[in-house]
Amino acid sequence: MHPILAYRGRLGPYLAAWVPLGGLLTGLLAIAGSPWGEAAAIAFPMALIYGFICLAAWYPCKSASPHEVPFPRVIATQAMAAAVSAMLWLFLVDTWVVLLEQIPAFAKATERFPRLVPMILAVGVVLYALAAALHYLLMAFEEARRAERNALELEVLAREAELRSLRAQIDPHFLFNALNSISSLTGSNPAAARQMCLELAEFLRESLRVGGVASIPLAEELALTEKYLAVERARFGPRLRVEREISAEAGTCGVPPLVLQPRVENAVRHGVANLVDGGFVRIAARRSGDQLRLTVENPVDPGVAAKPGEGVGLANVRGRLAALYGQEASVEIRRDGDVFRVEMVLPAAPAQAR
Amino acid sequence: MTETKTPDRLRVAIVDDEEPARALLREYLAAHPEVEVVAECANGFEAVGVAAEHDVDLLLLDVQMPGLSGFEVLELLDRDVAVVFVTAYDEHALRAFEVHAVDYLLKPFSAERLGQALTRARQRLGRPQPGLAGIAAAARPPGVPLTRLLVREGPQVHVIPVEELDVAEARDDYVCLRSRGREYRKQQTLAELEARLDPGKFVRVHRSFIVNVERLARIERYAKDSRLAVLKDGTKLPVSRAGYSRLRDKL
Structure with a gap:
């Protein structure tokens, strides 16, 4: 089960955590030369979009569990996933910027976009790594909880079996x-x-x-x-x-x-x-x-x-x-x-x- | 016409506390004309009395019985009685029987199986029985000390709880047990008795004496290497050097 989507009340805080990241991205875009208004208009939707993309980190995390898969393969899988996520992000952000261009205030956005590409890819990889770490953490937590529940269930079963044998x-x-x-x-x-x-x-x-x-x-x-x-x-x-x-x-x-x-x-x-x-x-x-x-x-x-x-x-x-x-x-x-x-x-x- | 040998007479006593179990043996035995049922006993005390007073060749003996168990009866028998055990279920007993090759019948059993047991008993008759006391010992759960001592005087059985035993003394070929101001004779060696008593409560103070630690009043020294154990009733017993060191370990 997905450690965030499967639980009501987890998705909200997760997405909320991306809002400050939107602020951070605004700053980065401004440093790269975008005007503040344009930077914010790109950065906040951009952060939200990546928040959703990073939910998909669960699949590589699940298939490349460090308990079951050799470590080099874990790294390879996650690196590939990070690259794909960042590229997808870049593509979606590009689409968003093209849409923004329709508004006269952001007419120059497309023109400035190529300068942002390396930064977006770099940030995308780093944020993916953080999201993957979060997924691993939540999965370990679930695992521990499940083990505890299993132990309790086993104890109850053992006691029942004992009673049955006593009765027999x-x-x-x-x-x-x-x-x-x-x-x-x-x-x-x-x-x-x-x-x-x-x-x-x-x-x-x-x-x-x-x-x-x-x-x-x-x-x-x-x-x-x-x-x-x-x-x-x-x-x-x-x-x-x-x-x-x-x-x-x-x-x-x-x-x-x-x-x-x-x-x-x-x-x-x-x-x-x-x-x-x-x-x-x-x-x-x-x-x-x-x-x-x-x-x-x-x-x-x-x-x-x-x-x-x-x-x-x-x-x-x-x-x-x-x-x-x-x-x-x-x-x-x-x-x-x-x-x-x-x-x-x-x-x-x-x-x-x- | 074939020549048949007249079968030897076999004098049998049935010992079982349950009437249906005795009735079954009676019924099966009726088919063996050479068998004479001389007594039926509902408990071990009666069995010991019957074996002492009648000329019994064979005891068909239940193991679990009130008062005296089948094994306790065994300890009190003269050695020339054959015994076939009849028991429902007892893992210790079964192991003991197998080790000592004594015949036993598992309840419920068939008339044919009883017939085989009679044949085996007849073959063994007159020969010394294979260490009957050993069977009793082997059937006892290991590590459990005796709780009572059994002594037979003629047909009568005395039961002495171990805590009432003051002193056991080795005499010629028997052990003299002192308890409640009386002496009882038991056919046993002092070493056998020692092995079965609780070592925390009884100490072999001398080659010929085992003493109940609770009866001790004091130890007196009367020569350089010789000591005497003085009991609460004033009795004095010799204490050997090895006995003294065993006593010192206990006290």
């Missing part, structure tokens, strides 16, 4: 164990095996679907979580006890997809699955004012210290909520004796329409 994480351990349970039920209880296949399929399908959505109603996230729990119940039997405390108004709030289910999965994996007699998973969701509060609790084996790597999933959800809501969201992790508790607070807003 399905624990292979869960999957293989579920398949093993199905394999087992196939012999002893085919109806239950089929039921479990359906639940597993629904859970996977829902997980994949919500992965591409920015926000879903909490009620949908809870339904997804229930499908997950149905699969786990087949594995753990009475060892897995689920307690729910969901307020009706919380269900309509929008949440980022898979904000709750992985927390429940962790509660099963690190709580219930590690306890010989099993245990509970307590899920609570309530809305207080403009805040939505989601809590997941599970008992932990008192003899077992926190396993390394346990914090990764939680660090992820913390980063994700921070990226989406900034200061308005928080994740609190606490261990009260033998109960592990994750509380997430996010702004309560109705789910976005899809």
Whole structure:
């Protein structure tokens, strides 16, 4: 894009900068022997005409970018462009002078013109060089701005990709164990095996679907979580006890997809699955004012210290909520004796329409 | 009519915390008349007890279990039990199995695959098991020190959190662990134990002693080159010259 023509508000100041040059040219013409009135009548239109001609400097500047083209070729291209510009200018000025001659006050203008030719060509080359420099400068500026914008866009893309991969994480351990349970039920209880296949399929399908959505109603996230729990119940039997405390108004709030289910999965994996007699998973969701509060609790084996790597999933959800809501969201992790508790607070807003 | 050899009887214990997983093994094993399922265990503690009290040839052992993991069970077994691991997914475990050539079944698995595992186990029976403790060590994520010690007394398993261990002492062919005013016997060398303890908390002060740094009260000098470590409960332990320099580095 042309660094001057493409932006509203740049052409005006650019052309205005040529007015003082017109004054300068008037002085030069007067020194060369023209009377002041005639000099001004030639010089100011002359400056304006060259202002327009020099806008074309963009094309040689673009084709002879010093980043891409060897320096001698840059010089050659620009020298040629300068010569062509100056000649064109000379031709147009000559035409203007012929027109001026029709006015009786400037009757001698044509007669004096040949003396001005070397000067006009010299000034033309110098002014072209200045204009080319200005174009290079503006182009570099645009380039820097574009690079900055690209960097920002890349950052946003990277964050989105990261979120997508987080959402796509399905624990292979869960999957293989579920398949093993199905394999087992196939012999002893085919109806239950089929039921479990359906639940597993629904859970996977829902997980994949919500992965591409920015926000879903909490009620949908809870339904997804229930499908997950149905699969786990087949594995753990009475060892897995689920307690729910969901307020009706919380269900309509929008949440980022898979904000709750992985927390429940962790509660099963690190709580219930590690306890010989099993245990509970307590899920609570309530809305207080403009805040939505989601809590997941599970008992932990008192003899077992926190396993390394346990914090990764939680660090992820913390980063994700921070990226989406900034200061308005928080994740609190606490261990009260033998109960592990994750509380997430996010702004309560109705789910976005899809 | 071809002559068939009567297959040897195989006494098997199933160890898995998930009922459907046990049911599947039960179902598959029913097709092998020579196999007798002597016990089904829902956790590692039961497995250790069963292996100690019954005459078990083969354990079909899940890796991820509450209480004691399959690897911890392994550490507490007498060496003449064959083990086939049954696991869903665990990169560390898989590497360990491959390195030590112990058979393992990946869930879900077929009846044929279980049959192969039984054949391999039978071939190995009566021969010494390939370093079972090594499998447990290889399966542990590297650089993570022990958080608890496991000791078996007959069918019973004691769990000692490492912070409750005061002193470990090398005896003839075992290690004596002192904790909470009791002594426990563990079949292990002091060097093996030392390698798995957090070096920031435990120091080998002597060829025969590892001490919990937090239990130390003071170091006494009693001869020109000899020192004694005095613990908070008054116990005195010899400190070698190398042990003293290790202690000095830590404190």
